[in-house]
Amino acid sequence: MANVLILGAGYAGLRAAKLLAKHASQLTITIVNDHPYHYESTQLHEVAVGNKEPADITFSLRASLPDNVNLVVDTVTKIDRDQQRVELAHHDPLPYDYLINSLGFESETFGIPGAEENALPLIDIDTAVAARKHLEETLAHFSQSQDPDDLRIIVCGAGFTSIEYLGELVHRLPKLIDQYHLPADQIKIDCIEAMPKVLPMFSQDLADYAVHYLESHGVTFHTSTPITQIDPGVVHSKDTSYTAHTIIWTTGVQGSHVIADSGYAQKRNRVMVQDDLTVKDHPNEYIIGDVSAVPDPASGRLYPTTAQIAIAQADTAAHNIRAQVSGRTPSKFTFHSLGTVCSLGPTSGVAEINMLGHWKFKGVIVGPLKKLVNDRSVLELANVRTMLESN
Template sequence: MTEIVVLGAGYAGLRTVRELSGTSNVHITLVDRNSYHYEATALHTVAIGTNEAEHITFDIQKAIPKDVTFKQDNVTRIDTQNKTVTLEKEATPLQYDYLVVALGFESEDFGIKGAATYGLPLQDIESAQAIRKHLEERLAAYNDSHDERDLHIIVCGAGFTSIELLGELVYRMPSLVEQYHLPADKIQITCLEAMPKILPMFDQKLVDFAVQFLADHGAIIHTSTPIDEVTDHSVISGDNVYEANTIIWTTGVRGSHVISDSHFDQKRNRVAVTSQLTMKDHPEVFIIGDSSAVPDPASGRFYPTTGQISIAQATHTAKNIKASIDGTPLSDFTYKSLGTVCSLGPTTGIAEIGDSGRIKLKGRKVALVKKMVNDRSIMEESGFANMMRNLS
């Protein structure tokens, strides 16, 4: 019996086990620290409170095929020499013939002073709920504290997630102002970004639309503003000090710490894999999703890590594992994006769809596209029943 171990039940891990299910003479074990899968691309909606955690999660055990063994546990180390995975709760390491590492991402602070201490990271359900709790508590406290910093919110970083989070924030802010009887003219939402431009994957006209939309709704983005330090009440960039009692940290992500803990050759906990998505010198180990760095054969640059590419990697990995078991050659991974959709709250956004982003959309119609993408993702990962539950 061939033992296949899959680490992580995110987009990549779930797709892998579903694609491998039913393979003869194979036993599949899936490991994840949670009993539930969460839609990582919707974490920002939970963080701002426009969505509840139960609407973007589903039970892993109910979503996976019957022939897959699920273990809820923390992965502590991967030993590629002995082909074992050490778990926190189990005394005996898992043995594997093939390993799929799909452990997901962690927040990246780039070593910036105070970021890990005072910034609120967005990396999982717990951190999203912590952001919402902190945000609502600071706003509610204003009427007693009269500290205007309670009305100031800073989002550090202007990446994809940051912009979607800002969109949710400006959408919900009017209701928060009304709920807590706040002075709307004193609310400040500030985003700080080190790079001179944001959302480089989009046409500039769409980016301009997004920036103007956010500005019209009270969120100002400062580009070319690298962060030097974060304190309990401020973010410092050069001679500028931006004050706020809510500081949300979305500057970027890195792969799982298990990668470095296992002494893999890595950068920011990402491993540069071969064109077959395998670890160099270990063709039985596949690394996909946020812990992998996958070269684009056309440009030589690494593909960006997205949910869409993680799913494509998982499908290709399952294909290559089956080929290896059958003794046939593995194929190179190629990827073609179906498009990119960036929400600006639940009712609007920007999108580029189709070959080379030939269809460009902005405004309210994008909200429908985003919902269709999310619903399709849920159905493909966990089945029709879970999709219908999330629609209700």
Template sequence: MVMAKTVILGAGYGGMATAVALEKSHQPFTIINKHEYHYFTTLLHEPAGGRNQFENYSVPLRDVLHRAESEILVASVNALRPQENKVVTDSGEVDYEYLVIALGNAPEYFGIPGMQDNALVLRSLDTARQVHEHIENTFKSWQEDHDDTRLRILVGGAGLTGIELCGELAEWMPELAADYNLPLEKIELINLEAAPSILPMLDEGLREEARRVLESKGVQLRTGTAITKVNPNQVELKTGETIDAKTIIWTGGVRANPLIKEAGFEVDPKGRAKVNEFCQSVDYENVFVIGDSAWFTGEDGKPLPPTGQAAEQMGSLVADNLIALQNGGSMQAFHFNNRGTLASLGAEVGVGSVKGIPAKGVSAALLKEATKVKYLWHLGGLRMLSEKRGQFKRKG
């Protein structure tokens, strides 16, 4: 049985922020992750939509965590046993004194029949690759039967992920048409959203600008259009309409990893474990929960939404609190610093706001690129920035 004082579950934005901060303070830990790499979750729409090569969007864990006392265990977490201070993985059990749960999320299907079985999702590097390859292979096959449903892509959900994916796909379609001698005028990219508007986290003016840009790129935005059922190669809508398509992608929401609820933690309706102001589980004082796994109530009284910046900030704070606990110090409360939201609408334009200041067009796209640079710096300093920053430009 492996013994570890501090165990971190997951190497997403939150888990990596904790690990990097602990390593800088020379604190030993074990990080358990399904893959031997960390990938940039908030950028998955880029390689899925053909902007760049997939290998540019991940970093080997050992390239970030260098110290010998920083143990990396590549394994899948199968169960949490907080009553016993154990984590069960497919490589065996791991004991801990302190646990940081940063397991990320799972798709939220809202009980829509057939959605899980018949739609692609965008939640990992592997699923992004599946989306990309599926579209490419489906379009390529059009020459065999001239079935126009092969050239129709449905994207469910008009939040950040769905809209950014549509922006990337819209720019990729002309390339695919040229590569496989396809009729560009027959390619359809349709976004379906049950809510009355897209990008609900942005103000109305920015939403309208995003709509204008996407529609100018050929995206059909259908708001107020709920999907009620998904069949193989077909969606049924609340209006009674059906739409046939060989590519159906769901980006309509996320919930916490089901292992948290199964372990008996107090959870909210999305399965997130309730935490106190220190990001500490209300059920177990030696367990911290961050990112998409955490039910944290913000200063406005509302649960903090699942974002990369929230996970990263939580991870850094938890590292400080772990160090304080082990040294007899006082923990600090978490206060989310909302830096804003930026949505790319392709490689060169975007919309969003930074610290309450709206941005659109090229300036928003440049700000989005700046967030990538900032994250690379936080993750691995100058060396990481030098290696990665030039790899996010559109290929070609």
């Protein structure tokens, strides 16, 4: 029997395990993950603001994985490709015949001085909970300090996660204002972005709607404003400085550092893969999800790292491993986006859907769309029971 080892139980890894488990008579399947749970990374911003609890966006891996998939809860430290084994922090190395590397993402600071030390990233449950705790404690502290910077919040970056975080934030702020008896007119929210456009993945009219919605709820955007340094409580952009005691870092992500540590040819810890998602000269090794770099044949640009594409990659990787074990030719990866949904809190948002045509949505209708996307994701990764328990 072929030994398949899957690294990471995010969208890509968990989906691949579920599909391969249907063919366990030919395979031994093991998945390695840092934690005994899966978390919906697309909803971390909701936990970071306090509109959801960690339990709302997590589910048990053991309860959701098929019985014929082995689960190892440990941290991957290195991939020994010559020996075909994976080194772990607390267990003996695990050998493999086929490897699916879906190790996930880490925060990207782009080498900006002070970003790692003085800003709060949103990359997992622990960092989201830390961001929420800091936000609430800082706002509560104003009653004693009367320091205006306790009422100031800076979001670094204006990409997808940044905008969704801001939407959740402005939705919850009225409750926080009442809870901590804050002066609403003194709260200041700044969003600082190096690029000239917000939400470039959307058409201009939808991006404008999102910006105008957030501006009407107190957010000030500073585009074409590259961040050059972050000191405690201060974000610098060339000759301009912005002060706040809550600084959220959502400028971008990179792949797991294990990629570079294991000697891959990589950029930002993402590996350029073959058209079947394998690594050059390693036909038994698949790299998918946030650690893969896949060019769009139409544009030549790399696909963005999204949950939707990670699940599609998992489908291809699982299919190709089954093909290789059976002596058939692997298939090329193809991807057709079903669209993009960006929430602005639970009561608004923007969306472009590519099903039965191209559809644009904005406003309250996006809330049910977002829930549909989240439910579909859980169903593809786990089962109906897990999906129903997450509601």
